[in-house]
Amino acid sequence: MSCTTARFSFELYPPRSAAAAAALPATIDRLAAAHPDFISVTYGANGSSRTTSLDVLRYILQHTDVSPMAHLTCVGSSHAEANRLIREFLDAGIRRFLAVRGDPPADVPAGETGLGDLRSSAELVQLIHRVQAERVPYGELPVPGIDARAVLGSREHVQIAVAAFPNGHPSSHSVSQDIDTLLAKQAAGANLGITQLFFHPEDYLSFAQKAKDAGVAFPILPGIMPVTSAARLRRMLELSGEDLPSELAIQLEIEPTEEGQREIGIAWATDFAQRLLDGGAPGIHLYTFNQHQAVLAVLERIGLLPGAGTGVAGTTSRTTH
Structure with a gap:
């Protein structure tokens, strides 16, 4: 795959202190x-960061x-x-969502899921589409020359991403179950997948091919x-459960x-990242x-930043792991 055709995106979390909140706008700008x-x-x-998340999104x-x-x-x-x-998010101007089931609170009694009315991310995907359809059921345009408006045949749609697990969701029993779950999310209206962290390119490439073969479009x-x-690696392994x-x-x-x-x-x-792109990943x-700093350095080295070539750093610092 040519790097010039690959997409890339970033993920942030809401600031957890006044100092972090003050520093975040400069990071977003970069x-x-x-x-x-x-x-x-x-x-x-449970909405623990609703206000701060919305503040970052609005910025x-x-x-x-x-x-x-x-x-x-959920x-x-x-x-x-x-x-x-x-x-509230739609009214603020948000048109992209990542719908996930989420982890239950630590104090949930044994035998309970901690979920509310929504039992899966597929149900959440459906609800997002339904709220958008109710909020903007159709579009209108003025008809030139007369005091009337024409109804458009299509309405504004939202993009809804869902989580994917190259090495399996913790509650899953097999790869086929994980892929069936992705197919259910697709049937509900999901149109993008984003994986959880993993550390071996083959894990993603194998999973993505199996998902495609099964009908995940x-x-x-x-x-x-x-x-x-x-220290960060240890923390990531604790959170992800990866090898x-x-x-x-x-x-x-x-x-x-x-x-x-x-x-x-x-x-x-x-x-x-380069091995994933070379293997057919649509982006990172x-x-x-x-x-x-670190994520922009990675993009510069693989030639994904605007105006960047292969990147001198990329040619001198790439190693095989």
């Missing part, structure tokens, strides 16, 4: 200047030319609450995070300097950790 397909903003379970809408993507979860929401939240973007410290990428872990552990670890992480992510989704 990310937006790279002209990503979209910038997604995470959303805490992206009002101060950049980039389309923002809002995360929505956990703990009634139909009425979810309906209100979706309408929407593109699936691999999610990548440059791992710029040993340890041993070579990367060893390199990070034996490198004594922060700058050295940062370069190892960028070089590793560059090679990782970069988890930024609310920092722009």
Whole structure:
């Protein structure tokens, strides 16, 4: 695949302190200047970050030319609450969503799911489409020369992404079950997939091909995070449950300097992303950790930044992992 045809996008999380909130606009501006397909903003379970998520989304809408993507979860929401939240995002101008089931709160009693009225992300996908259809049932245009309006045959649609799991969802029993779940999300109206973190290109490439063979028609973007410290790698493994990428872990552990670890992480992510694109991935989704430097360095090295070629750094720093 030519890098010039690949899409890329970024993910942010709502700031958790006043200092982080003050620093985030500059990061957003730097990310937006790279002209990503979209910038997604995470959303805490049970609405724990609703206000701050919406603030970040509004900043992206009002101060950049980039389309923002809002995360929505099923956990703990009634139909009425979810309906209100979706309408609030739509009224703010959001037209892209990532619909996920979400993790139940830690205090959920044994045997309970922690979910509200919405039992799956497929139901959430359907609800987003339904709210948009009710909110804007059709479009109108003025008819020249007369005091009337013509009804358009189509209405504005939204993009709804869903999560994909190259190495299986924790509650899944097989790859075929994960793919069946993707097919159900597609039937509900999902039109993009974004993977959870993984550390071996073959995991994504095999999963994406099996999904395509089964009838999943929407593109699936691999999610990548440059791992710029040993501590961050440990945290990522705790959150994702993925197997340890041993070579990367060893390199990070034996490198004594922060700058050295940062370069190892960028070089590793560059090679990782390039192998995915070479294998047929339609693009990459970069988890930024609310920092722009590492992800932009990866994009520069693989030639995805506007005006970038192959990138001198990309030709000198790529290694095989």
